[in-house]
Amino acid sequence: MREFGYRRARDVAGAVTLLEADPDARVLGGGTNLVDLMKTGVERPAQLVDVRELPLQHIESTSGGGLRIGATVTNSDLAAHPEVRRRYPALAQAVLAGASGQLRNMATLGGNLLQRTRCGYFADVAQPCNKRSPGTGCPAIAGEHRNAAILGASDHCVAVHPSDMGVALTAFDAVVSYETTGGPGELPIADFYLPVGGTPHRETALPPGALITGVTLPAxxxxxxxxxxxxxxxxxxxxxxxSVAAALEVEAGVVRDVRVALGAVASRPWRAREAERVLTGAPAGARSFAAAADAELAAARTLPHNGYKVALIRNLMVAVLTELAEEDAR
Known part of the structure; x- marks a missing residue:
């Protein structure tokens, strides 16, 4: 492990100053992903900026009827919050599904958004990997790729994003807030994660030296x-x-509003826009749900050993939407 410095930030401005001063600095929240990557040599920061004591630990309602979640809110606190459970139950369920209790007690919202893929080639510094070392290749394409991406991948990378929380946040149009020395900024989560394209090492649209300060869920x-x-x-x-995060509103047997996002199918949480388009205004039944899933998965590009994901995701989408429709009818 490379020697590194350690600084504990006392306020947001101080944290941003430290990050911008050193391109090799990394933010330390719970450390549940970063520290593991440091141990294997994937991450080699010159300095860790500890942000756990920043005043970003609150969950509060916004004036527009949504929720604002601070970047250092732990996964445990997020999943247990009564307003999250009442207004966005899929988010609480995703967080609970995402890790053990011990990890949830440490992991933070901001760190979850920035966690790296668990692709074995990425984690092994003895292997080539375009995400870790641009231009070296993607051995997963011809190698072990059972859990590789089926949507939005490229010839440069087929790794999937590991976050459960991110899938629910994507379904609900979350907006990521950040701070730089030049001032605050915001990114819709749809723009926060970059398409993999030819630059898989560039994962987010955060400016250099930026610090995530929170996420806003619109009403x-x-x-x-x-x-x-x-x-x-x-x-x-x-x-x-x-995985699937879905929400459904049915009126007189017809889908009036629907949100669907998919996990473990792409390099980022995948918003199922085509499925939503097909479903809106359609009868709320198994036939429509299957047609929507088929429309979304028509763009799937599979490898020899991950084609099972197409049927898995199709069945999962139909099952979750059917359950939501049945609950609405009660």
Whole structure:
């Protein structure tokens, strides 16, 4: 492990100053991903800027009826918050599905947004990897790729994003707030994560030296009827091989509003826009749900060993939407 400095930030301005002064500095929240990557040599920061004591630990209602979540709110506190559970239940479910209790007690909102892929080639510094070392290649394409991306991938990278929380935040149009020495900024989560393209090492649109300060969830009445479902290879704590966050509003048997986002299918949480388009105004039934899933997955590009994900995600989308429709009809 490379020697590194350690600074504890006392305020947001001080943290941003430290980050901008050193391009090799990294933000330390709970450290549940960063420290592991430092141990393996994937991350080699010159300095860690500890932000756990910054005043970013609150969850509060916004004037527009949404929620504002501070960047250092722990996953445990986020999942337990009564307004999150009432207004955005799929978010609470996603957080609970994402890690063990011990990890949730440490992990933070900001760190979750910035966590790196769990692709084995990325984690092994003895292997080539375009995400870790641009231009070296993507051995997963011809190698182990059972959990690789089926949507939005490229010839340069087929790794998937590991976050459960990010999938729910994507379904609900979250907005990421950040601070730089030049002032504050915001990024809709749809723009926060970059398409993989030919630059898989560039994962977010955050400016250099920026510090995430929080996330705002806009008011979304449909989100109160939402669900997150995750499929993994073992029942205990594990990363997803496929997941769905969905919300559904039905009126007189017709879909009036719907939100769908998918996890473990792309380099970023994947908003199922085509599925939403097909469903809006359609009858709220299994046939429509299947047609919407098929429309979204028509763009899937599979490799020899990850084609199972197409059927998995299709069945998962239909099942979750069916459950939400049945609950609405009660």
């Amino acid at each position: 979304a009445p449909v989100a109160a009827a939402s669900r997150y479902r995750k499929v993994r290879e073992r029942a205990s704590y594990a990363f997803a091989i496929g």
